[in-house]
Amino acid sequence: xxxxxxxxxxxxxxxxxxxxxxxxxxxxxxxxxxxxxxxxxxxxxxxxxxxxxxxxxxxxxxxxxxxxxxxxxxxxxxxxxxxxxxxxxxxxxxxxxxxxxxxxxxxxxxxxxxx
Numbered sequence: 001x002x003x004x005x006x007x008x009x010x011x012x013x014x015x016x017x018x019x020x021x022x023x024x025x026x027x028x029x030x031x032x033x034x035x036x037x038x039x040x041x042x043x044x045x046x047x048x049x050x051x052x053x054x055x056x057x058x059x060x061x062x063x064x065x066x067x068x069x070x071x072x073x074x075x076x077x078x079x080x081x082x083x084x085x086x087x088x089x090x091x092x093x094x095x096x097x098x099x100x101x102x103x104x105x106x107x108x109x110x111x112x113x114x115x
Contacts, residue, residue: 012097012108013074015067017081017090018049025063028084037073037080039111042066070112071096 015038019025022045029041044064051058069077071094078092097105 010097010100010105011071012100012105013069013071013094014097015065015069015074015077016093016095017065017067017085018047018062019065020060020062020086022063024086025065028081029065029067031080031084032067032069032077033111035080036112037077038067038069039108040068068097068108070108073112 017028019028022043025043025045029038029043032038032041042065044066047062047064049058049060049062051060067077074094081090081092
């Protein structure tokens with residue numbers, strides 16, 4: 001019988017944030033990485049968001065940021081995004097990374113500001 005040992009959740013996260021255009025996405029991505037709050041930010045262009053805003057059904061072309069960072073940097077990332085984002089209510093959602101290539105996760109740590 002094969003026994004698998006469950007892995008413990010990692011201390012890392014992916015934060016999702018939509019931006020209205022490429023310039024905003026790149027500005028926020030570069031700021032987070034240069035300030036050592038995130039190890040890497042992927043920018044996914046050309047997503048379509050459908051949502052309700054102020055009782056109206058809306059649709060917008062946006063760019064999605066995938067922000068890889070330690071969980072303990074969430075508050076600083078949220079603060080930075082809110083300060084530099086043009087939306088009144090930006091999407092800022094953190095999802096825990098449950099597993100990952102150990103070397104990649106170590107690299108995330110090596111990029112963080114406490115190093």
